[in-house]
Amino acid sequence: MFTSDLLNHLFCPQCLVALQNNPSHLTCPNCQTKYTHSAKSVVFYSFESANNPQPSDSLLVSLKNKFKHQSSLYHFFYYLLGALFVGQSAKQALADLGEDKLIINLGSGPKRLRPDIINLDFLPLPNVDIIADINHLPFASTTVDAIVAELVLEHVPNPQATLAEIKRVLKPGGLLYLVAPFIENFHSSPGDYTRWTKSGLRALLVDFEEKEIGIRCGPASAFAVVAQEFFALLLSFSWRPLQQFWSLIFLFIFSPLKLFDLLLSHFPGAENIALAFYYLGKKK
Ligand SMILES: [Zn+2]
Known part of the structure; x- marks a missing residue:
């Protein structure tokens, strides 16, 4: 959460020196750059074209990006129509860290994990405390707990x-909780570049020193997403608006399948086609 005390802990992301609070x-x-702040957030970065969806985004991804500015609609899409989450959550992973610890949620979007956790995103969304570039964090080295x-x-x-920037700001022994996709459809925000297997x-x-790694969104969530995109493509007859229409229809049709993940995620071999993995580790 944004507090006036937080302002005293921020560093210039370019020069890595303490900032003067006005x-x-x-x-x-050092560089004389002025970073504006309100009672709710501080701005280190501006990204003008962030709301332009990429041509290969599905209608749903475009809608989700739009709804990020209205947290209730965003949460509706995130939880009801998005993947089903299994395995350890960020909230559970950080349960032992008290309110006195500095915890940053990078690329938070409008989701608030816990009142004391600082939200950082490159977009000025609701609930975002620090608007900054993820590769230039406004924190001194070895000062962040998680x-x-x-x-x-x-x-x-x-x-x-x-990751190098995350490692820079983390204290030795500081925690990193990460979720990374494996089998997921293209979804820009504003770009989409990579997928990871567990290995x-x-x-x-x-x-990092690994504490835990596992499935965060399982094979049924992955299948639902692929089936939705596949059948929308098949029935589009190469006409983009029709594909977008079917994509929305098939989302509702295939979405309930993700409930199978409550069972399937525990099967050996589920990792082969899981939607996403979580990783909990600490800085060596
Ligand atoms: Zn500077």
């Missing part, structure tokens, strides 16, 4: 650079 802005004593990044890394062109995720996070 009534409406923070000033970098980082959450759920379904975020696929949206950055260079996930290694983002791929382990290789990516080789610099």
